[in-house]
Amino acid sequence: MFTKQLKVLAILANADGEVNDMEIQLMEKIGKANGMSLDEIHEAIESPDKEIDLDDLNEDDKFDLLHDVIQLMKIDSKIYNEEILYCQNIAAKLGFPLEAVMEIYPHVNTRINLSVPREKEALKKKLYEILNR
DSSP: OHHHHHHHHHHHHHTTSOOOHHHHHHHHHHHHHTTOOHHHHHHHHHSOOSOOOOTTOOHHHHHHHHHHHHHHHHTTSOOOHHHHHHHHHHHHHHTOOHHHHHHHGGGOOOOOOOOOHHHHHHHHHHHHHHHTO
C-alpha cells in the first residue's frame, strides 16, 4: 500500500513540473513512518507509475491517501490547476465526492509532523459523516 501511496504522491508532486524539498520531506516522512527505506522511498518518487490500482484499499487507507494527497498539494502554498485536477481524480477513484473533499480541504494541516492522529481521526469522522448524509 505505501509504495502505491508514494507513487500517487510522486505523480502529484511532479504535476507542476518541479518536486520541491517540502514535498520530498513529506513523502520521506510518510514512507519512513510506514517502514520503507530511503532507497524504496526515492525509487517510488523517481519512477511513479501512471496507472495505479486503488481498488484494493480499505476505508482507512483510502482516507489516509486522500488526506496525504491534499496535504502534499497544499504543502508549498502554491496550488496549480494540474494539482487540483489530479487530486479530484484521485478522490473520485477512491470513491469520495468533490463535496466531501472540499469540506475537509481547509482542515488538512500542512505541517510535516505525522504524529497528530486525533486531528486526522476527526477529519476522517467528518468525511464519513458527509458521505453518509
